[in-house]
Amino acid sequence: MRFKSPLIAISAVGMLALSACGGSGSSSGAAGDGSQNNNQLGNTGNNQDPTAKGPVTISGAQKGGTVTVLTLGGLTTTIDPSEAYYTDTSSILSGLIARSLTQYKYDPKTKQMVLVPDLATDLGTHNANYTQWKFTIRPGVKWGENGKEITAKDVAFGMQRCMDAATFPTGPCQYYSNVYFLGGSAYKGIYTAPSQKFHSITVSGDTLTIKMATPFPDMPYWGTFPANGPVPSGKVSDPKTYKNHPWSTGPYMIKSFSPAKELVLERNPNWDPNTDPSRTQYPDGYDFKLQQPQEKTDQILLADSGDGQTSLTYDDLLAPDFNQMKKQSPERLTLGGSPCTYYWAPDNRKITSKKVRQALQFAYPYKNAILAAGLIPGVNAIAASNLMPPGLPGRTPYNTTGHKPFQTDPAKAKDLLKSANATGYEIKFLFRTDDPISVKVKDATVKALTEAGFKATPVPTTTANYVAARDNTKEDINVRSAGWCSDWPSGSTWLPTVYSSTNPDKTNSFGTNYAAFSNTGVDSQIKAIQRLPLDQQAAAWNSLDKSVAQKFFPLFPTYYTGVAQAHGSKIQGMNDDNTFGMPTWKNIWISQ
Amino acid sequence: MTMLAAAEISESPLSTGEEPEGKKLAGRSPTQIAFDRLKKDKMAIVCSIIVGLQVLAAVLAPWITKALNIYPTAATIPYSPDKVLNFNTGVPKHGPPEHGFWAAHPLGLAPSTAVDNLARLLYGLRTDLLIATVATVLSIGIGVILGLVAGFSRGWLDRIIMFVTDLFLSFPFLLGALAMAPIIVERFQKPGQLDTLYKVQFLALVTILTVFGWMGMTRLIRGQVLSLREREFIQAAQVMGVPTRRILFKELLPNLVAPIVVATSLALPGLITAEAGLSFLGIGINGYPSLGQTIADAQQWWDQYPLYLWAPVLTISILVVSLNLLGDSIRDAFDPQTRR
Numbered sequence: 001m002r003f004k005s006p007l008i009a010i011s012a013v014g015m016l017a018l019s020a021c022g023g024s025g026s027s028s029g030a031a032g033d034g035s036q037n038n039n040q041l042g043n044t045g046n047n048q049d050p051t052a053k054g055p056v057t058i059s060g061a062q063k064g065g066t067v068t069v070l071t072l073g074g075l076t077t078t079i080d081p082s083e084a085y086y087t088d089t090s091s092i093l094s095g096l097i098a099r100s101l102t103q104y105k106y107d108p109k110t111k112q113m114v115l116v117p118d119l120a121t122d123l124g125t126h127n128a129n130y131t132q133w134k135f136t137i138r139p140g141v142k143w144g145e146n147g148k149e150i151t152a153k154d155v156a157f158g159m160q161r162c163m164d165a166a167t168f169p170t171g172p173c174q175y176y177s178n179v180y181f182l183g184g185s186a187y188k189g190i191y192t193a194p195s196q197k198f199h200s201i202t203v204s205g206d207t208l209t210i211k212m213a214t215p216f217p218d219m220p221y222w223g224t225f226p227a228n229g230p231v232p233s234g235k236v237s238d239p240k241t242y243k244n245h246p247w248s249t250g251p252y253m254i255k256s257f258s259p260a261k262e263l264v265l266e267r268n269p270n271w272d273p274n275t276d277p278s279r280t281q282y283p284d285g286y287d288f289k290l291q292q293p294q295e296k297t298d299q300i301l302l303a304d305s306g307d308g309q310t311s312l313t314y315d316d317l318l319a320p321d322f323n324q325m326k327k328q329s330p331e332r333l334t335l336g337g338s339p340c341t342y343y344w345a346p347d348n349r350k351i352t353s354k355k356v357r358q359a360l361q362f363a364y365p366y367k368n369a370i371l372a373a374g375l376i377p378g379v380n381a382i383a384a385s386n387l388m389p390p391g392l393p394g395r396t397p398y399n400t401t402g403h404k405p406f407q408t409d410p411a412k413a414k415d416l417l418k419s420a421n422a423t424g425y426e427i428k429f430l431f432r433t434d435d436p437i438s439v440k441v442k443d444a445t446v447k448a449l450t451e452a453g454f455k456a457t458p459v460p461t462t463t464a465n466y467v468a469a470r471d472n473t474k475e476d477i478n479v480r481s482a483g484w485c486s487d488w489p490s491g492s493t494w495l496p497t498v499y500s501s502t503n504p505d506k507t508n509s510f511g512t513n514y515a516a517f518s519n520t521g522v523d524s525q526i527k528a529i530q531r532l533p534l535d536q537q538a539a540a541w542n543s544l545d546k547s548v549a550q551k552f553f554p555l556f557p558t559y560y561t562g563v564a565q566a567h568g569s570k571i572q573g574m575n576d577d578n579t580f581g582m583p584t585w586k587n588i589w590i591s592q
Numbered sequence: 593m594t595m596l597a598a599a600e601i602s603e604s605p606l607s608t609g610e611e612p613e614g615k616k617l618a619g620r621s622p623t624q625i626a627f628d629r630l631k632k633d634k635m636a637i638v639c640s641i642i643v644g645l646q647v648l649a650a651v652l653a654p655w656i657t658k659a660l661n662i663y664p665t666a667a668t669i670p671y672s673p674d675k676v677l678n679f680n681t682g683v684p685k686h687g688p689p690e691h692g693f694w695a696a697h698p699l700g701l702a703p704s705t706a707v708d709n710l711a712r713l714l715y716g717l718r719t720d721l722l723i724a725t726v727a728t729v730l731s732i733g734i735g736v737i738l739g740l741v742a743g744f745s746r747g748w749l750d751r752i753i754m755f756v757t758d759l760f761l762s763f764p765f766l767l768g769a770l771a772m773a774p775i776i777v778e779r780f781q782k783p784g785q786l787d788t789l790y791k792v793q794f795l796a797l798v799t800i801l802t803v804f805g806w807m808g809m810t811r812l813i814r815g816q817v818l819s820l821r822e823r824e825f826i827q828a829a830q831v832m833g834v835p836t837r838r839i840l841f842k843e844l845l846p847n848l849v850a851p852i853v854v855a856t857s858l859a860l861p862g863l864i865t866a867e868a869g870l871s872f873l874g875i876g877i878n879g880y881p882s883l884g885q886t887i888a889d890a891q892q893w894w895d896q897y898p899l900y901l902w903a904p905v906l907t908i909s910i911l912v913v914s915l916n917l918l919g920d921s922i923r924d925a926f927d928p929q930t931r932r
Contacts, residue, residue: 295892319682320703320896367674371682371704372666374892378680428783433793434773434874436889440705443666444673457783460878462774469781476783 038382040391041337041560041578048220050123052105052116055273058573058589061282065590067571068311069288070297076260076290080243081226082162083171087338087485087580088314093226095279095577095585096265096286099249101135101155101208101223105278106575106584111336113579115220116277119155119229119249120208123220130215130534135208135223141275143232144248144268152203154230159210160198162227164189167239172487173227175497175512180216191239214527217534221488224579251281263288282589294318301566302328310590312567312574314582319374322564334565334574335379338581339389339486345515345555349504350478354553355420358401360427360479361556363413363452365444366406370559372440379564384557387545388494392486394538398546400553413452426455428477430470432463473504473516482514483561485581491541496526498555499548517554622926623849629925636921639914646911650721653714662697662708664715664881673706689897699903703893713903716883720908723794723877724863727801732856734802735809736848740840742810743817754814757807765804772800773875790879797870797877801863809855816848850926857919861912868908883908 074088081098084090094103101120104113117123120135137152162173163181167189178184182200187193200211210219222228231237232247245254251273252265265286273281298321300308317325317333325333344364346357366383375381383405385397417423427449431442442458449456459477461469469475470482487493497511501518504510522544529540548554563581567574573587620628630636649656653664663669678685684701687694694700699709742753776796780789820826821844829839870876871884883904890901 298892318892320893323681324895365672367679368672371673371677371679371706374682374704376680426783433777433789433878436874436885439878440666443705447667458786459781459783460777460786460789461781462777464774465778465781 037337038378038390038560038562041339041382041389041562047107047110047112047114048123049105049114049116052114052277054276054278056105056276056278056280056586058280058282058587061280061572061589062592063282063284063589064592065283065310065570066285066287067283067588067590068307069286070292070300070311070313071288071290071315072292072294072297074290074314075263075288077170078243079246079257079263080168080239081229081231081246082158082164082173082239083168083243084226085170085172087340087582090226091577091580091582092288092585093246094224095250095582096252097248097250097254098226098229098246099141099276100226100229102220103224103278104577104579106577106587108575111575111578113577115224118224118276118278119150120223124223126217126219130217130219131212133210133212133216133219135210137206137208138275139206140272141249142270142272144250144253144270147270150230150249152206152208154232155228156201156203156208157233158231159201159228161190161231161237163187163198164191167191169509171227172225176222176487177227179496180212180214180219180222182211182213184213214530215534217537218488218490218492221490224488251276251279252286255285260290262290279586280589295321298566301325301332301568304329304332304569309568309570312565312571312583312588314563314565316376316380316564317566319376322376322379325566329569332566332569334563334567334576334583336576336581337389337391337562337578338576339391339489339578340483340561340581341384341387341389341485341557342481342483342559342561343384343387343555343557345480345482347478347480348515348517348552348554351425353420353422355416356422356425357553357556359413359416359420359422359425359452359454360449361401361403361413361553362407362409362416363449363454364556364558365408365448366558367408368444368448369441370406372444373437376564380561382560382562384559386542387498387549387555387557388491388542389486389560392489392491392494392538392542394491394540394542395545396542398549400546400550406559408448410448410452413454417453423453424455425453426457427479428457428459429479429481430461430466430475430477431458432466433460435463438463470514471510473508473510480514484512486579488579491538491545492530495541495544495548496530500526515554517552519552522548522552626850626922626925630921633921633925635917636925639918639921642910642914643918646717646907646914647721649714650718653711653718656714657708657711660698660710662711664707664711666705666707669707671706673704676701676706677703683897688899700897700899702889702900703897704889709900709903712881712886713883713907715881716886716904717907717911719877719880719882720864720867720884723798723801723867724860727798727805727863728856728859730798730802731805732809732852732859735806735855736813736845736852738806739810739813740817740844740848743814744821744836744840744844750814753810757810760804761807763804765800768804769800769870769875770873772796786879790877793877794880797867800870801866805859805863809852809859812851812855813848816851817844820844820847854919854923854926857915857922861915861919864908864915865912 077086077089078084079089079093081093084093099118101118102123103116103118105116107114115123119137119141121138124133124135126133137155141150142148143150162168162171163177163184165174165178178187183198187198188196202209230249244257248254248268251268251271253268255264255266257263267281267284271281294315297313297315298317300311301313302321302324344360346360351357370377370381385399386395388395417425432438446456446458470480484498498513499517499522500513501520501523502511502513502516504516510516525544529537529544532540563576565583570591572589572591575584577584657664676685682703683690687697688700697708699713702709738753742750776792826839826843829843867876868884868887871882872888876882876884886904890904893900
């Protein structure tokens with residue numbers, strides 16, 4: 001899953017990512033405050049509870065009040081459930097507005113998310129080799145907008161709708177439904193090819209049956225995505241307009257939405273708590289205020305007066321404000337992991353020498369870039385080794401280059417460059433002239449690269465153009481900074497998305513493979529692992545991760561990340577949903 | 593310094609005091625009179641000393657920083673930030689805010705980047721003063737010429753110039769600046785063009801400040817010219833067949849020195865604050881330190897590191913207040929009617 005909205009990724013840390021495939025195995029355990037285990041960042045919801053039932057009540061919770069959510073770059077991407085694939089849009093849709101087949105529930109004891117049923121009555125039933133899944137849609141769930149009951153047909157329509165990769169180019173279904181569902185790879189979608197029939201999702205009564213092309217044991221996890229929920233068929237769900245007002249099935253519905261400005265949610269009167277094993281409806285509504293300057297947000301939360309008491313942010317606090325909050329009222333901090341890795345992706349089409357890519361890993365100024373970006377070491381900047389963050393099943397730390405945590409070693413980088421006969425190699429990377437943090441990180445990077453014997457050529461762009469320039473396959477740059485988060489705790493959401501061959505010259509898109517890494521051998525290994533028995537997959541993903549790093553070293557992680565969010569004193573129940581690195585919306589209430 | 597056309601135009605009201613072969617006491621031009629008044633004005637003296645010192649500090653910035661062995665940008669610092677900053681909090685390990693005065697870095701180090709605050713302040717002052725001075729000179733120049741022409745020409749030329757002036761006045765300055773900044777960056781979104789971009793941004797900022805800064809001067813000068821042109825010495829010059837250009841620059845301009853000097857001294861601080869404001873909004877210049885950028889960086893550190901914000905804020909406030917007070921004094925000196 002992409003990390004939050006592009007803007008956040010950029011402004012918090014975007015340019016940072018450069019490298020380190022090797023660390024002697026991740027950072028050391030708990031962060032400075034002890035509230036997050038940095039060895040378990042990717043361990044997000046291995047627990048399952050197929051029998052969980054609604055209604056959910058939180059003891060002592062009161063009804064009423066409006067939660068104000070302040071964010072700088074959040075909610076800038078689409079909120080059409082078929083296309084939402086950033087951590088913030090997915091989390092808000094799933095937590096408050098749009099129900100899907102399955103969902104997560106916060107377990108306060110383990111601080112982990114537990115996979116529970118949502119619209120389905122259980123976590124699905126499968127045949128022996130996971131090539132067929134059956135879900136029974138529960139009765140009594142109604143649309144917020146017209147009060148009509150949601151049927152299995154609506155869910156099937158939603159699941160099929162998102163498979164239109166041309167209509168939803170940034171959506172998640174092209175990586176899962178189109179890959180795993182039988183006939184999915186040839187299916188163009190209901191808008192692109194209206195006459196084409198798709199037979200793998202069938203409905204009989206209240207039962208939904210999905211046929212798979214390859215075994216897909218992770219279907220219940222895939223079911224948590226808003227894309228696998230109901231969408232009303234017909235004119236109302238026209239992709240051009242539905243993204244402005246997706247219909248509600250959850251406890252809240254959209255009252256008004258101005259993209260990049262404000263999203264106001266009100267109670268959905270048709271939501272029945274008895275049908276929902278995880279969500280609650282305590283506050284009267286939510287008011288998401290977007291494009292709020294970070295300093296301002298931090299000050300409102302630090303001051304904690306008036307509306308500030310019922311406000312929260314899902315942006316990380318700036319380092320100085322974080323330290324202030326930690327001193328002043330640590331109980332209003334929400335800390336925790338997020339299953340994400342930032343990395344620097346050399347363009348493997350251009351930087352063809354593995355040694356040059358390894359030299360970059362030793363040249364990158366981890367500490368100075370973290371300082372310049374105002375990140376909080378050990379909290380939202382954690383030394384990285386593997387591509388996959390710690391805690392993913394089957395992950396064992398590896399270190400193919402002997403790189404130590406946050407080590408910047410210009411001498412070693414110089415040696416590597418010399419042995420590759422590439423001293424003075426030009427590294428061209430983007431930075432944003434109108435974002436002071438990006439400028440500072442650029443300064444630190446230029447200095448470090450120069451010291452390591454590279455020629456550093458920063459390429460100026462603006463915040464508004466940054467994502468387009470980075471995603472432009474013809475842009476004259478040869479390193480891209482990117483981040484990736486687990487879609488669910490499995491290597492199957494990392495290796496295929498980040499390393500599957502891509503043909504940017506032909507398709508004009510990197511997809512999610514910013515290193516432009518293409519190797520048919522790795523592709524066939526990915527396919528082979530997807531067909532392995534379930535109990536062998538986890539270890540196989542990890543060994544593939546390691547062997548790719550060893551043989552090709554296509555990219556290097558710069559750090560793993562966590563959350564350092566804050567909330568007002570009247571906000572209760574805000575914890576870290578570590579599947580997204582976002583607040584546990586389903587548990588939030590306001591004390592009077 | 594004033595070029596009086598006394599020999600030719602005996603009617604000039606300004607020439608009354610100047611008899612070419614008169615007694616010593618009589619040889620005082622209005623400018624000299626004004627300077628004499630200024631010299632007696634304590635406020636003016638204090639303000640000029642303050643402004644003078646700041647200008648001197650800005651001009652001598654490279655030598656001062658070299659002597660103190662301090663560096664203004666991330667690219668030039670000879671140490672690695674992670675060695676001198678606390679990695680967990682970002683604040684310096686030595687000096688303010690957590691420790692006392694540190695002689696090696698008199699104003700401390702900047703958090704996050706470990707750049708020396710004093711060096712950055714001096715270079716920032718240098719940038720700001722340079723931009724403001726150039727923009728002031730240019731906008732005053734344009735304003736004076738257009739004002740003279742408009743005021744003297746009557747008829748269609750006057751109407752066109754005043755229409756253009758009003759047009760520019762009605763255009764929102766900030767919007768223009770906001771729109772222009774990304775366009776320029778986009779134009780140079782290529783490797784190897786960064787230095788050119790920095791220069792272009794610098795020029796663009798000067799251009800923006802000039803383009804939106806000349807209208808007031810034009811209106812002011814035009815008004816003055818409208819009243820002066822009916823005076824006898826101008827009419828006489830016209831009757832005598834003096835060329836228009838000569839009338840404009842030899843007859844009218846010398847009589848407009850006072851309003852021009854006053855407008856200049858008041859425009860300079862305005863442009864300094866405008867530059868700082870634009871840099872603060874992130875649409876100013878990149879590549880050169882500026883006070884506005886420093887203030888933008890420092891504001892989030894206000895609670896923990898007040899000195900970081902105080903230094904640039906006080907510098908710019910003192911500079912602007914001094915320049916404004918100096919401008920007031922100059923106006924008083926030139927215009928006896930407003931004298932207290």
